[in-house]
Amino acid sequence: MTEFSWKIGGEAGYGIMTSGLIFGKAFVKSGLFAFDTNEYPSLIRGGHNTYTVRVCDEPIFSHSKKIDILVALTKLAVEKHKDEISENGFIIFDQSVFSVSNEEVRDDINLVPIPLTEIATKSGGQAIMRNNVAIGASFALVDYNFEHLVDTINGIFGGKKGEDIAKTNINVAREGYNYVERNFPKFLRSIKISAKKFAKRMYIIGNEAISLGAIRAGCKFYSAYPMTPASSILHFLSSKENDYNIIVKQTEDEIAAIHMAIGASFAGVRSMTGTSGGGFSLMTEALGLAALTETPLVVVLAQRPGPSTGMPTHTEQGDLKFAINASNGEFPRVVVAPGDANECFYETFNAFNIAEKYQIPVIVLTDKFLAESHSTIDPFLSKQLKIDRGMLLTDEKAKQIKDYKRYENTATGVSYRSIPSQIAMFKAATDEHDEYGRLSEEQSDRITQMDKRFRKFKVLESEIDGIKIYGDDDADITIISWGSTKGPILEAMKIFAKKGVKVCFIQVLYLMPFPTTKMKLLIEKRKNKIIIENNKTAQLASLIKEHTGMDIDYKILKYDGRPFTPEDIYEKIDEVLTFAKL
Amino acid sequence: MPSFEELTTKERPTWCPGCGDWGILTALKKALVEINAEPTKTVVVAGIGCSGHLPQWINTFGFHSLHGRALPVAQAIKLSNHELNVIAVGGDGDGYGIGMGHFIHAMRRNVNVKYIVHDNQIYGLTTGQASPTSEKGFKTKSTPHGLIEEPVNPIALALATDCSFVARGFAGDVPHLVKLIVQAINHKGFALIDVLQPCVTFNYLNTFEYFYRRIYKLEESGHDTSNKEIAFQKAFEWGEKIPIGLFYKKERKTYEDELPQISKEPLIKQKIDNVDISQLIEEFC
The missing domain is CATH 3.40.50.970 (Thiamin diphosphate (ThDP)-binding fold, Pyr/PP domains)
Structure with missing residues (x-):
């Protein structure tokens, strides 16, 4: 597996988001895999924005902690992210605005000073296009076909209206590439990456x-x-x-x-x-x-x-x-x-x-x-999907119904639903009602309607499989989580696999109705159950306790407003388990 | 087409005997008979309060929503199926208090929905607290020392928001109210009818008698309904003389007129079985 990560940092209003998208997408074009994440403060101008793109020749599910190329549009970007740079990594920075020396960062870091703003304006663009100079320069550090970048820029700015904008952006990027070629020949194409097999994918x-x-x-x-x-x-x-x-x-x-x-x-x-x-x-x-x-x-x-x-x-x-x-x-x-x-x-x-x-x-x-x-x-398989409108009445069916009860107390709890213009009229009411939808405060109607509504849940529970499982069944560690932590967890599992540790990951996809039976069966006999959540109070752990009565052994929680990185997860798990052994 | 009886439900309203709401319900049913409205193609949407119960007692489709929220529900119903006749009813607390935001935006939006406000200047269903249209100094359960705020002026507010049909009716004059509702339904655009509707249980001030002695009809005084400035002047007339009738009317495009999505057929009639998204998928490749 070969991979590298790229990060661009600067003030809001510098066009960082578009640059990040262009950079990642250009690699996906050839069959590589990219994942990006951005970080920006709640303001329109100023502040510090970053956009991180990870590129790999195998499927990836999240960003990672280390950066191989940092594009710094401000000095602040260097200060904030220098410690994330990998050994012999690169800093491309705007020489027209500030300077960086190895003493300030680390000796092993390769500095690539480029007059980004100057090149942007000289080659027909505006100062804001300095990002594209930097993208071109970043491309020069990677052994990759520049034409994919051209394609991507055309795709994003292209069309009749954007033709000129695309052209200027491409020119500017090419200048950035050429600048590295001329001034830093030893860095040229030093990061090697290529797609194992081409496939058309979505970004x-x-x-x-x-x-x-x-x-x-x-x-x-x-x-x-x-x-x-x-x-x-x-x-x-x-x-x-x-x-x-x-x-x-x-x-x-x-x-x-x-x-x-x-x-x-x-x-x-x-x-x-x-x-x-x-x-x-x-x-x-x-x-x-x-x-x-x-x-x-x-x-x-x-x-x-x-x-x-x-x-x-x-x-x-x-x-x-x-x-x-x-x-x-x-x-x-x-x-x-x-x-x-x-x-x-x-x-x-x-x-x-x-x-x-x-x-x-x-x-x-x-x-x-x-x-x-x-x-x-992979492109969505949309043709195989089937629409199911349940008990929504057709005009024909509505005509056949005599004595229509919108909220009929059925075996499944679901009743026929008509819509305005159909013959089967009813009133939808925010108050409790009887089977016809007429307001009612009778005890029997209340109980009937409450039970009717909750009866649907029983059917639903049997229909939905709320849990997905990844990894080894006989694992040493069982991770339980939900939502967006999935990506970083799957990536952390790759790190564990390299170290020969077997990990199982239980992803709770449906939190309501809670997959109680399956969860119970799955975690009953497991040791080292670890919950991972991007919150302070381990809400899923508390739901598991509520529904199954079972406790989770360890909780790894993060509530600093940032997503987990795979390295975070690996290190934290390693830490809790080492600590547990003591 | 419907008769008055067909629009009348078996269940009788639970409003207090003599309440102004009875007059509004009668006028609405009569107006629907007059315009030949198909009950199945008519939806009456309400919020919460005494007015909120109205959909229960008229044989059409109905949606009894939350407090102050009749308008967003009604507008979406109309946008989803603009072949329907959509009438929203509200109260002064409901529409001018908790639902005030929706009221203003509905007027500037101009979705072809009719809005009939039961304005009794008091909270009835919660047993008599001050409402946004209660008069300054009014003593109620929640304002035993007299209300400090000035009342909302819904007519002036509607004019300021470029509402395309601004009228005031009186629950004690059903034939006049029927005419106003018919006019409102025939008008293409959002229509407000603020209805003076005495609460016989909790409002001891603004009674039927109070209004009988004060109201006069704009159409009988030679009022020009196309003149916004004069309409504004009339909107502030309150005291010895209170005008009812159509204050202002203006033809302007409805919100749905501006939507190419529904220029050929209503949203509801558009097939969704097999939406082809291959072009969209391609965009992301």
């Missing part, structure tokens, strides 16, 4: 995968209020609203967003809303409205560190119990936590089927790390 972030899943599921209505890290769903879907006939509505607040999604679903179209924890707090009352009126609903909750505004542009898994318990009263819901972009796509598609089949709210729980990181995955 996509979690939010885009969710959007594609929703479009494929026939989502026709998306209402949302801007909130990081969910906003890119809003952006993506609105950019496609006319191609796929979706009404994408930015609303006055999250309360309106969820009520609109509920209204659209009541009218009979598949709908979704998306937000982060703060916005979800505003949505909680309406989550109960969807539940009581049995209106199908899909909500994406992309977590960030709370409470309150917390750290708006960072990552955390602090809302698991919130998602499970949100809203007053008791009602069934589904909480699914995709662990990668692939699951983002398929589970969002499934979420729409589950929501309609069981006429309940489904929460797709992600976080900033998953929502905004690109990974390299």
Whole structure:
């Protein structure tokens, strides 16, 4: 396995995000694998942004701690990240703005001073294109075909409108490449990497995968209020609203967003809303409205560190119990936590089927790390997916029903759902009601309807397999986790494998209904059970205790707003187990 | 097409005898008969409060949503199927208090939804607290020393937000209210009808008699409904004389007019069985 990591750091407003995307995608073009993650403060100009891209000739699932090439657009970037640089790694920096010496960093680090800004402006671009000079220069350090970079820039800026912009960006990048060729010939093509076999793959972030899943599921209505890290769903879907006939509505607040999604679903179209924890707090009352009126609903909750505004542009898994318990009263819901972009796509598609089949709210729980990181995955197999609208009535079927009871007390708990314009009329009510939907405060109606709603859950539990297992069955260590930690855990397992340690990873994909029976069976006889979560209080561990009565041996938790790296996980596990042996 | 009886439910409303809400329900049903509305293609959406129960007592589709939230639900129903006749009902606490944000944005958005507000200037279902339209100095359970705030002026607010149809009705004059509702439904765009609706149990000030002595009809006073400035002046007329009727009307494009997504057919009629996303997948390769 060969790999390298590249990081660009500088102020916000320097165009770092686009540069990072171009850099990673250029490698995916030839059949290599890339994974990226970004870090940015909650401001538009200034501050310190970074974008890290890891490239490998085998499938990868997360970034890693070490960087081989650091592109520093500011001195601060050097100071902050010099310790992450691998032995004999490179620092490309903007000589037009500042200087760096080996005494300041380390002797083994190869310094590549380049007048980035000067080259950018001299070769027909603007100062902001210094990033592209740096990308070109970075490319010169890697033994790789420059044409893939040209292709990628054309793809991102191309089209009729962007032709000139693409051309200038390519020129500027080429100048960066040439500068290294002329001035640092010994560094030229020193990092060797090539694809083992070509295959066409996607380079996509979690939010885009969710959007594609929703479009494929026939989502026709998306209402949302801007909130990081969910906003890119809003952006993506609105950019496609006319191609796929979706009404994408930015609303006055999250309360309106969820009520609109509920209204659209009541009218009979598949709908979704998306937000982060703060916005979800505003949505909680309406989550109960969807539940009581049995209106199908899909909500994406992309977590960030709370409470309150917390750290708006960072990552955390602090809302698991919130998602499970949100809203007053008791009602069934589904909480699914995709662990990668692939699951983002398929589970969002499934979420729409589950929501309609069981006429309940489904929460797709992600976080900033998953929502905004690109990974390299096989193209989605979208043709094989089947839409299931459950007991939604057709016009014909509606005509045949006499004495229509919208909330009929059926064996499965699910009852026929008509939509406005059909002959089978009903009223959806936020108050408790009888089988017809008429308000009722009778004890018998209350018990019937509560039991009806919860009966769906029994059926659901048997239908959903909430757990995925990776690694060795006879493992020395069993890792249990959920959501976006999946990537770094799978990468940490590679490190353990090299050391000959057998590790098993239990990924809880569906947190509600909780896969109690399977979890019990799986962990009963295992030793060294370790929970890994991106939060302070080990919420999954507490759910496992609640549902199975079992304790977890060790907890590795991170709540600094940053995702785990594989190295973090490896070192922490090593630490707790060594400590345990003492 | 429906008769008044067909729109009437077997269950009788649980509103207090003599409540203004009865007049509004009657007027709505009569208006629906007059415009030949198909009950199955009509959706009445409500929030919470005494007004919130209205959908229960009219034989159409209904959605009884949360407090203050009738408008977002109603707008989305209309956007999803613009062939439906969508009527939202609310109250003064519901629509001008907790739901105020939605009210303002619905008006600027101009989705073709009709909004009938049961404005009784008091919280009825929670047994008599001050509401956003209660008069300054009004003593209620929550304001025993008199209300300090100035009341919201929904008509002036609607005019300021470029609402395309701004009217005020009176629950004590059903024939007049029927006319207003018919006009509102025939108007293409968002329509507000603020209905003075005496609460016979908790509002001892703004009674039927109070209004009978004060109200006059704008259409009988030669009011020009296309003149926003005069409409504004009329909006601030409150005291000895209180105008009812249509204050202002303006033709402008509805929100749904501007959506190419639904220019050929409503969202609800568009097939979703096999959406082809191969082009999108290609974009990411």
